[in-house]
Amino acid sequence: MTGRFITLEGGEGVGKSTQIRALADELTVRGIEVVVTREPGGSEGAEAIRELLLHGDDDRWDARGEALLFAAARADHVARTIRPALERGAWVLCDRFVDSTRAYQGGGGGVTDADILALHRFGSQNLWPDRTFLLRVSPAEAARRLAARDIEGSDRMGSKPDEYQARLAARFDEMAAAEPLRWRVIDAGAAAPVVTATIVAELQDWLS
Ligand SMILES: Nc1ncnc2c1ncn2[C@@H]1O[C@H](COP(=O)(O)OP(=O)(O)OP(=O)(O)O)[C@@H](O)[C@H]1O
Numbered sequence: 001m002t003g004r005f006i007t008l009e010g011g012e013g014v015g016k017s018t019q020i021r022a023l024a025d026e027l028t029v030r031g032i033e034v035v036v037t038r039e040p041g042g043s044e045g046a047e048a049i050r051e052l053l054l055h056g057d058d059d060r061w062d063a064r065g066e067a068l069l070f071a072a073a074r075a076d077h078v079a080r081t082i083r084p085a086l087e088r089g090a091w092v093l094c095d096r097f098v099d100s101t102r103a104y105q106g107g108g109g110g111v112t113d114a115d116i117l118a119l120h121r122f123g124s125q126n127l128w129p130d131r132t133f134l135l136r137v138s139p140a141e142a143a144r145r146l147a148a149r150d151i152e153g154s155d156r157m158g159s160k161p162d163e164y165q166a167r168l169a170a171r172f173d174e175m176a177a178a179e180p181l182r183w184r185v186i187d188a189g190a191a192a193p194v195v196t197a198t199i200v201a202e203l204q205d206w207l208s
């Protein structure tokens with residue numbers, strides 16, 4: 001595969017979608033074919049599973065059920081959207097990927113990393129991002145941004161309790177520290193264009 005697979009990770013409201021859009025613009029003006037996608041979703045089947053995951057009562061699924069559904073959605077997304085794009089040389093920018101399952105259903109929900117990785121090997125044939133950006137902001141800043149954005153309330157996954165959010169944030173930090181060649185930790189508390197410039201600087205090795 002000749003393209004590049006880049007993922008953005010982090011908690012709710014840290015600015016992943018905002019940065020993916022800005023990064024896509026930055027890469028497009030450099031003549032790169034960019035595919036912007038997201039999880040859960042990014043293919044017809046995966047978008048249908050997204051509906052199951054994000055709507056309904058808090059206890060609609062337990063963490064194991066969620067892990068299976070996210071893995072099934074990802075299998076379809078990888079097979080139908082991500083791999084074909086990478087094979088034709090596009091850069092794929094994905095809003096969340098398997099590291100979100102490791103943080104949310106793993107760190108937050110208690111599913112073991114070994115089980116999540118086994119599902120990933122089977123479902124997505126062990127496809128891993130080439131680079132992953134962890135966007136970090138303080139919980140207070142994330143809460144401010146979400147309050148401004150989600151005036152009508154959050155979805156099922158966004159309504160998890162604070163201690164769940166704290167466990168998943170710790171898990172993201174742990175994963176980034178364990179694999180520094182793949183991860184880049186970004187201070188996303190600055191103004192959006194400053195954050196975009198930081199991310200682009202972290203891609204210079206592929207751009208020059
Ligand atoms: N650097 C920034 N400074 C201030 N506000 C920001 C910044 N980046 C994004 N925002 C705003 O914060 C809100 C959340 O941003 P965004 O939707 O991009 O986050 P996200 O990480 O994709 O969230 P989620 O995981 O919940 O989908 C939006 O209203 C967005 O306009």
Ligand SMILES: Cc1cn([C@H]2C[C@H](O)[C@@H](COP(=O)(O)O)O2)c(=O)[nH]c1=O
Nearest residue numbers: 039040070096097100101104105157158
């Ligand atoms: C991929 C993935 C996502 N989640 C959670 C994280 C968020 O709460 C939602 C997705 O909503 P977004 O506004 O589109 O970011 O789903 C998860 O728990 N596990 C995963 O693998």
